[in-house]
Amino acid sequence: MTHKIDGGLPIARLPEAAGPTSPARAGNDRSQPIGAATAADSVRLTGEAEGLQALERQLGAAPAGIDVARVNAVRTAIADGSYRVDPQQIASRMLDLDRELAQ
Template identity: 65%
Template sequence: MTHKIDGAMSPALRQIEATGSTSVQSRSGADRGQPVGATAAADQMRLTGDATNLQALERELGAAPAGIDVAKVNAIRTSLADGSYKVDPQAIADRMLSLENALSK
């Protein structure tokens, strides 16, 4: 697809150049050069009791430590960094099987 660029101005640009105005009107006659004012908010949202309780729980959990053993996390982080962390594949497989058995009951 090719387009010829001939340097001709569009009719809207010719009108702006001729009048010296940057105000452009829409087809409806409204001036499109003026800023648009904000409209009043018509939408409203009301939370159910469950949603309010979930928000409160989220704030509570976000504010308090979630029972994380920081010392254990730091020990694992250190052993990962120095390469001494060992994975026990048999223990992982055993736990996966016990989880599968618990879920299938």
């Protein structure tokens, strides 16, 4: 089955939108700038979200509170094999944390 394409079909026309925010159509004057669309969306943060943003800024700006000398000492101990893990102390601290979280 064959169909002849002859361009004889009517072309659907879209109604022209009023205002400068409509897209430029073929044949329109494109020498003039197109106006920006007005902002219809807005964002409003809750007090909690604003507080979290403030906390994030504080944490990003403040020093991390890391004891660099202690970190370097642990790195050296790990590198030379003298670092020892105390499983009793780790277990004790894990239980303390569990108790705090349960409250």
